[in-house]
Amino acid sequence: MPELALDIRDLRVSIDDGENEKEILKGIDLAIPAGEIHVIMGPNGSGKSTLAQTLMGHPKYKVTSGEVSLLGEDLLALKVYERACKGLFLAYQYPVEVPGVTLAHFLWNAHQAKLQATQPEAKKDPKAVLAFRKRLNSALETLKMGPDFSTRHLNVGASGGEKKRIEIAQMEVLEPKVVLMDEIDSGLDIDSTKVVAQAIHAMKKPGFTALIITHYPRILEYLQPDRVHVMASGKVLCSRGMELARELEQKGYDWILKEYNAS
């Protein structure tokens, strides 16, 4: 296993709003060793979601320079679905609604696509669909959601908190190696935060790597991250231990921005 699950070097990203290009990520450097849990915090608009979306490959975000490797491979050369098949997963800040497509149908197809990509020689197992159903139902159960969610249309009519839990359920079923979680805890009530944190905790096994974007230390208390990074204005300002998250919760961002002359 490569030492670094994610290795981001001088990543610069722009978006084209139709008239002019605007640089949003201004040289990100970030290294996440395999098996660790890292956190990104930072003021609104600092570029956290942009980073997550860029790593997943959203076409809206244009990489102007820099390199990223995922488990030793050149991430930026891969298509979106190839990234997923290599084990990257993004839990969205705003999960997208897809009318008419059930969670089970979608996830089964995604699961099969991943299997096809990783084990093209594997024979089709006619019982696989049953095993898959079981897994999906148990994932939903872990997240305290009824099995009816598997036959409901993907994220349609789901509450904010339910959408977040559906993201985690998908993650459990697809068993990714490197997960990016963008404000997975926003909009969750206290009990749901715990449920989600426990579900993520249960996925921790050797090699499981996570980058968690959050504004609150609560979820981190359950997960005990290895490292907390602060992003501001498209850059990583500093990287410290878990105590930084608590400090930010107490004092806000002003002091640290000043400390690094970033305000």
Next chain:
Amino acid sequence: MSDEARGALDIDQSKYDFRDPEVSVYRSVKGLTRETILDISAHKKEPAWMRDIRLRAYEVFLAKPMPKWGGDLSEMDFDAYTYYIKPTDKREDEWGDVPEDIRKTFDRLGVPEAERKFLAGVGAQYESEMVYHSIREDLAKKGVLFLDTESGLREYPELFRKYFGTLVPPEDNKFAALNTACWSGGSFIYVPKGVKLDIPLQAYFRINSENMGQFERTIIIADEGSDLHYIEGCTAPQYSTRSLHTGVIEIFVHKGAKVRYTTIQNWSHNIYNLVTQRAIAYENATMEWVDGNMGSRLTMKYPSIYLVGEGARGNVLSIAFATSGQHQDAGTKIIHKAPNTTSTILSKSISRGTGRTSYRGLLKVAKGATGVKASVKCDALMLSPESRSDTYPTMEIDEDQVSIAHEATVGKISDDQIFYLMSRGLSEQDATSMIVQGFIEPFAKQMPMEYAIELNRLIQLEMEGAVG
């Protein structure tokens, strides 16, 4: 759609795109003349009244100008078609008696297999005549008639004559006239009073001869309080020259009866598909058209319902899918002629490449039809920048005490949806077709499961085409 996104699907295209050597005992010459029509009639050994209707319809056909609205018919050449082909001498009731190559075609379409599973009866139309026909015995005992249209005329002449051409007379439009002049094949169905069929009846249609016009004529009569679901599915092989399909379907839904007519048509991309489908619903009757249009070069098809009895209901659910070089000009006509009648229309259309879909609808409420409730919803999805979609809704409301809702949306496929699905491991093409399948889900869920699966497979095929 990117190049590499294409072709990722492993679908057995050959299932839908094959042709068998032509078998026919009798084949009329190309072009339509008075003699051709006399020939057809003589060959079918019809009564004189039917021959006379054909001849009258032929005159109407000649007299009526080509429609100038709807799709482009300017390249249509009536002289290029064969108007009648009779593939075998007699109709077969036993599957084993059906000639080998015709059977093969149906085997590849999976007809008997489908029948074993859930069908009450299969009328399979191969070219112009029913060659295979079966109906479950208990249905026959209940007095249900399910025949090809020729047999209907021969065996139940009075019933036949009472209904034939009364909803869609030849004068209705040029293509209805053409169909009346040279109709051949189709289904004749009668469900007696109070008889409810709990499993669908169905027929497969298949055109397998170059430049052949297919003019099926279907008549469905649901007597008072009866209940019927009829399914018609079509697949046609690909040909280089243009074929014509001009059907007429007349459905009579008597007091308190219910009829659902489901069709998925997947014509080869060179066919002109010009069909007149009309139903009449009497007091407290319910008529439902579930209409899926895929393939063809041009489809012009506007299933209509006349709600003539108090409390009658009409529902129309339709999808149209047009890829490059295709035009689906479809829509619905609902005429509220009686009080407290209700109707719903849900139309979904998808265009891709240079494909074009049009929704052309008419909602009419006659004076005196109080308490009418109607809702119309049209959603169009365009997959490519060159795709086109238009809506031409017409409302003629001559009564004040009515409640009418109308909603139309036109949208492009959302990048964020595609990205979301791709980020879980689906290729761009799979993600796109999944979104399209989701878009038509309200339609697909009304189908028996095997049809829904078939429909999704067809959608995937259409998504694979050469032009993005």
